[in-house]
Amino acid sequence: MAMALLCSPSHFTTHHHNPFFRNQSRILLSQKKCKLKEKIMACSCACSSSDPSLQNGFCRRDLVLFGLSSSISIAFPSSEILAEEDLKMASVVDEINAYTYSYPAELPSKKFLFKWVESRKPERYSSAAPLSPDARLRIVSERVDIIDNLILSVSIGPPNLQFVKSKDKNTWAAKDVADSVLSDKSSLRVTSTQRLSESSILDAHANEIDGEPYWFYEYIVRKSPTKNAQESNLFRRYIASTAERDGYLYSLSASTLSKQWDKMGPYLEKTVASFRLLPPTGDYVPPYKDPWRFW
Template sequence: MALQVDDINAYSFLYPVQLPSKKFTFKWVESRKPERYSSAAPLSPDARQRIVSERVDMIDNVVISVSIGPPNSRFLKSKDKNTWNAKDVADALLSDKSSLRITTGQRMAESSVLDAHRTDVDGEPYWYYEYIIRKSPTKSAQDTNLYRQYLASTAERDGYLYSLSASTLSKQWNVMGPYLKKTVESFRLLPPTENYVPPYKDPWRFW
């Protein structure tokens, strides 16, 4: 595993580099280098959730991405994060993630949450969830039984949700899943440094 630290958004995580037992090496490309929330690519038309960093192994169909966005009040009605249910956090994130101009109900139908739970780390709640998305973005995925399987972790700071998701195709899950689980479990918000740019700062700025 290797460590990625994003000083701009103040988080870190581990990601797999090799699978020694399989004699396999990942071919990572940093498709989005860490950037401030205001300039990041939106995940949906309303631009609530935005990808602030992403690395992709295109050969092996593995994606690790970090997104930031405000809580969706339709699912997370309370301001007190300690009262939030893990399934509601998962649904809130998934409802804001679709890139299609469709209704929230249709977005939710694309995905299924398989598991969701909360764990406190250093006194702060982290919500973990597993889900599948039936519409695979890969052209090779013509089989209707082939879908993307995701693990994700979400934490809250300064009124924004920070989420890491790791995914691969369902047929590779048995091999890749345990390593992606380690990635998701390693996700941590860090004490901000002088390089930290909070999401609410200069929302009009695009560079």
């Protein structure tokens, strides 16, 4: 009775034909509510936090019994939300420059196909399109999805000694490698410092893969990617991976519009993470070979 009085409402409505029975009903209802609270509190104390069935201090079984389905849906995300998207990837192998990577091709669950077009077929460094007037950094292959505004580009160029000063690549910082690549990545006749001012590096880190360092970095380009863009805050967002061989930096960059990053970013991250330099074959042409040759 003490518990009933403690948890009962502070006053009872007396505007009823039978106040006694109405008050009795309210007391019984209050008792049930108190028992429910005691049950939940007991459950939260009894269940260990290491128990996989426990979330936010409640036991899943007891919550179901109590009918608190809305709480369960918040504390325990459905398997559909947690399930990874069934993404199908396609592979690129460039034996001329000895590298490979995979790119998104299809999302079967959404019946979505990427619309890739190979805008630049793999070619040797000496004949590749330059990214800057000094022709240090050059695109050796590229594919685009114009409909979804995606670009995958592989470039090769020598390190910029202004940023990468040591001969030991194992000591290179990811930020310095990123600055080295970006300093040569501009079609405008400007200085390296001006080229860098066009971009902002968001993240940079290094990983060792198969005994070789790979540098990963993410950045945005401030200039609008389209001439007819109306939004002043419309940037292009990039994620890239770079590796070194024969004194040259090999980089794969993947990009899309900033407003599409939440949707397309995870697929581009998978693409960049798959980038690898391959053991050279008889078809491999080092960047330093026949620099005068344009075919």
